[in-house]
Amino acid sequence: MGEFVIKMPDVGEGVAEAELVEWHVKPGDPVREDMVLAAVMTDKATVEIPSPVTGTVLWLGAEVGDTVAVKAPLVRIEISGEGETAAPVEEKPVAKVEEKPAVKTEAPAPVSKPAQPAKVEVKAPTTNGVHANGAHAAGERLEKALASPAVRLRAKESGVDLRQVTGTGPAGRITHDDLDQFIARGAQPALAPAGLQRKTAVDEIKVTGLRRRIAEKMSLSTSRIPHITYVEEVDMTALEDLRTTMNRDRKPDQPKLTILPYLMRALVRTIADQPAVNATFDDGAGIISRHHGVHIGIATQTPAGLTVPVVRHAEARGIWDCANELNRLADAARTGTATRDELTGSTITISSLGALGGIVSTPVINHPEVAIIGVNKLAVRPVWDGTQFVPRKIMNLSSSFDHRVIDGWDAAVFVQRLKTLLETPALIFVEA
Template sequence: MAEQTFKLPDIGEGIAEAELADWLVKVGDVIREDDVICEVTTDKATVEIPASVGGRVTWLAGEPGTVLAIGGDLIRIETDGEAAPAAEQEAAAPDTPPAPEPAAPAAAAPQSAPVAQSARVAQAATVAPAAAPKRAARTAGPVTLGPTGKPLAAPSVRGRARDLGIDLRRVRGTGPAGRILHEDLEDYATHGDAPVRSTAFAPRDGTEEIRVTGIRRAIAERMALSKSRIPHFSIIEEVEVEALETLRASLNTQFGDSRGKLTLLPFLLRALSEAVRDHPAINATYDDEAGIVTRHAALHCGMATQTDSGLMVPVLRHVEAMTLWETAQEIRRLSEAARSRRAGPKDLSGSTLTVTSLGPLGAVATTPIINHPEVAIVGVNKMTVRPVWNGTEFVPRRMMNLSCSFDHRVVDGWDAAEFVAKLKRLLEVPAMLFMEWRDE
């Protein structure tokens, strides 16, 4: 038997450190080669780290939320073979000082490699009720699903459910927004699908402390940076989208089966690519430490996307060079990659202007926060049918508000108002999106 120490691998160009988002193994677990052992988070993406060998876990680098240097010690695994030569391990990772030795590794009962996972499942399922504090009651009701159609649960809960052989779609979550907690797995292992008493109107006591880590912490830091350094101002404009929706429905009827369905977003991005040609100050980034504004000829549009891990912003590159259907396909690809955590650093960096939308949950108006170091963001609000005066009578029209925020250090109010007015004209008369013309 030999114990090998494995280091945090290089997970992207220019990334020097990463935060431990979650461990999917614990000390004493027997793992196989290529099993996912943990998830780490950078300011650009969440990455799964697989095991390079199989064996028994003897040591972990730290708790979720710990920031590790690339090349620092990550995990120790006891294997049947001999330890790899030191030079070979150093070649697998950058020359970075190793993480300090912990004062006292977490105690764990040894577990031999031949023990099957089913034994662990049986052990967990037969734990006496007195082994864990009894919860007051479980809330009855349907299982809450996330935006991807999967039950809401942290990666560690998903990993434990896989070990126990539990289908999360059968477990009722009692955490915030119906999120499945470790306690819910224990309840399910003990009670199964037995009916439970509703506590909808019972008094609730207690608090829950949640450590802000991973993507959530990156979001918090970026939002704090944006609000503390960027003087925001917002313009909200009402847009009639009756003609645009008629055109979109016609295109989907004629080409939807062969080219895919079009949503509103490809038309909006097309309008943005036209509008920033006449208002280049909007499609810009501002290095406020160096005092330099960089205007971009290409429109690399960030698309704020809600995922189970939090808000991510994949980037559509060169929107100005795409057709409507190419834009729609790229939106679908990037959204799926972000939600399934397959989006890499390239997909999540380099945006010059961001679009955000609450989709069907949208509001009448919003005041979106600019994605630093950009200088503007465009928010799409809910489409509704409203009465509109046409000069002689009120008629029903599909209407939508655009909420745009700007960095007042770079963009003046008049220029922002002209930019929003240009967007409004392009969306209300969508034929203009396909004409070769420029404002004089």
């Protein structure tokens, strides 16, 4: 029998390391050639690692969430034959995954002084308060209560039976506060409503995969970009009327229009007048790149977390084309089939929570971009028209800008121009 060592592959594009996000095997598992062993992630692109051989897993070189360098040993597999001829790997593994042995239930062998268990089932006393073995129930349970010697002494001096006190400390340990509260109630046990119990469990969840990428991205953005957020309400009544008409008259092969394709086209028209907003800022090199192409990132919630698929060259797409591409990318993001190219390269981002959009938000800029447009909830509100209040469909836009690159005045001008186009949607279709 021999041993075959699988190393972290070079996933390309100059990536020197990747995060392990999933194991499909454990030590002792049989594997066959081309069977997927693990999945790694780099820059939001997930790559599956197959086995090039058939054999049995001997060792795993990392835990989920660990960052593994390219060419570092990842899996060792026992195979028929001589295996690899390379020198044995001397590095100590990052982590070794082992199966936990079954817990034996046999009683421990007797010793000279039995260790007192932390929690013992107490037999029900007889009518005279004494067990069949002659032990007094009250004295036995008092000794078994989880409490410090100081608490026990106070309880004894106060004439309190610790069996009646509910402990809130670790493992139900009775604290001084528990004893104080019990005495303050007149030495009566606390009565909880039927069915209600205290919960002390804590679930620890390791931040891995896409969730860790999101955390890193948000930390980078908020720590390096001084945000300015500008909020403006927009009367969407005319646009909603137009959208209803276009959806009613659409062809069978055309998608149903949402607000986003109109907003994308309005962004293209506004950026033509203010190209500084459609930019990325390399703050390390001190270079602002103003992009002629408008590549709009659409923040999309998926089962795995937030992703930002990119509608490329929105300046060359009409309303229906924007809607088609938007639907295609959203489906790819939610099913986890979006490619690396479809998730990178945006120059400005739209963030929309749909019906959950709230009244106002403070969207975080998608670094290294300099602007993000936040879409809030659409609602019917009373608006004064000069003589009376009339119902209008109002939606707020909450837009954040990199204040190092975009001045407050320019941010306001940009949003006001966007507001004009959305409130007069015919202008969106007028040739520049």
